[in-house]
Every structure is written in C-alpha cells, then in structure tokens.
Amino acid sequence: MYADLGEVLPRLGLRRTVPRLLILDILREQATHLSALRLHTLVSSLCETINVSTVYRNVSVMTRRGVLHSIDHAGETLFGLAVAPHHHLICRRCGTLVELPADHLSEAAAAVMACSGFAMDADGQVLSGHCRRCRHA
Amino acid sequence: MYADLGEVLPRLGLRRTVPRLLILDILREQATHLSALRLHTLVSSLCETINVSTVYRNVSVMTRRGVLHSIDHAGETLFGLAVAPHHHLICRRCGTLVELPADHLSEAAAAVMACSGFAMDADGQVLSGHCRRCRHA
DNA sequence: TTTCGTGCAAATGGTTTGCAGTGGC
C-alpha cells in the first residue's frame, strides 16, 4: 500500500536504524500524532532496549529533515508523518486530533494579513475547539 | 486610567494579596503576555520574598476564575489579562505576540465547521507565522 | 574503518505539591 517509509532516510543522509524504522512504522500505523513519550512506550513494546533519549533524538532529527512534523499541545510536542500541508484541530474535551487541509484557512490568512500585517504560516496551525461528538455531550 | 484591577478579586472570592496585586499590575503595565517565570522575575524585583510557586498558583487560580487567560507556546504557558475576546499571532522568528480581535476568524470557523464538523473556539486561538518586521529580514 | 547512532545516567527547565506558618477578612 505504501512504499517503504524507511527509504526516505538514506536519501536524507540518515541511516536506516531500528529505532527510526520503528518510529516511522508506528506513526504510519496509528495515522495520528503522538508525543515522544507515548512513541517511546510503543517502540519499547516492540524492542524494549530502545531508550527514550533515542526516541527524542530521532523525532527531532526527522522533524528537522522534513520526514515528520511536530505540533505543540498542552505542554508536550506531538509528532506525525509529514504528508500534505494541513492544519490541526484538537478537541479540548477528548483530545481527538483532526487534520484540516491547508487551503481551508487561506482566506483566514488573507484576513489576518490585512488586519495585522502578520503572515500566518500556511500549514501547521493548531486550532482548539470541540469535535462533533463532544459538541453533543 | 484603569479602575483598580485588584477590585475584581474580592468579587470572585479571592483575597487581595500582595503577590496577586503585583501580578495584575505588571501584566497591565506590560500590556502583553508573560510566562510565569518571567512574571516571577518581575514580581521579585518589586518584592523579593515572593516565591515562584506562589506566582504559579496565582496565575493558575486567576486564569480559572477568568481574570487572566493563558496560551501555550514553545513549551511554556504565557499569561495575560483577560480582555476582549481575541486570538493570538506569534512570530516564529522573534517571538512577538500580536492580538487579533476574535471576529476576524469567524468565517474561518464557519469553513472549519463545514469541512470537519469541528467547532473552533471563538477566541484564544494561537496562530504562528511571521510578523511584518520579520517578513522583511 | 570511519562516522553516525545508541544506551545510559545525569542535568535542565517549566511546573506542581505537601506542609507548616501567616496574614486577610
């Protein structure tokens, strides 16, 4: 279904190591954003010798190289596979994270620019609110 | 110019204590958002015996009671006086924080709702980008 | 064989908590 995600590593001058491949696999399987700590728990369940600091170093390096992207939320950083440009909607009640295609905020960006001269990032914004389910509870 | 900010405290069942009044004064003077730690530094310069934990407890309680509001940014929490509903624009380059009147994102909220069923909070969003000055550097 | 990555342990930075004492109302 997907080409092997690990293939991107050598192209970026990164070695294909067990921790990195596991991190990529898990993020692909979960298809969502995870904190480094949560990622470490999941990685550990597959290979228990892998250290937290290794997970931190790797999500950091893979984010810098564009394989992953990160968002700050509630005092921690969440990581996910870098796919099409998108924003994030996080439910303040249940924590659910929804992705929103980047172009849905382009008029908002124009409005912001007009009002404040501020150039909003075209992707990676994190918006909070309530998901459909929690709105009815 | 302003009515004494401290007056809101008794109305909320909070005592008017030195740490609280200093925090409110500083936030009014600076007219921006500050981290608890930065706030503590400024508070200390006026009353050096006040402890960090007191600052943390107070910004927390005043936020819960609606006197302040807080935003998460880069691994720390920033606090400001709760005034008219607004969003925040943070410059990723210089850290400058700009306030954006809440209604400027109302069409964006409608677009988000239509696309994802997600009810964006009507204020308190934090958007990242580049401020006018940094766009030219 | 030469870097790059890793595990480990210790340090860091922001924030929270338990407790005994104190000052606001």
Added chain:
DNA sequence: GCCACTGCAAACCATTTGCACGAAA
C-alpha cells in the same frame, strides 16, 4: 479566629546532553 494564601523544599514531567560503546555505510 478561621481559612485562604504563602514560602520553602522537594517532587514531577517532558526534554536535553555528555560520554563511551556499537553498528551502518
């Protein structure tokens, strides 16, 4: 005088770093 609030010290949690060993290329 009662209880909310405080200072202090220690704990906590996410994250980072120094170092010597081990493994990808």
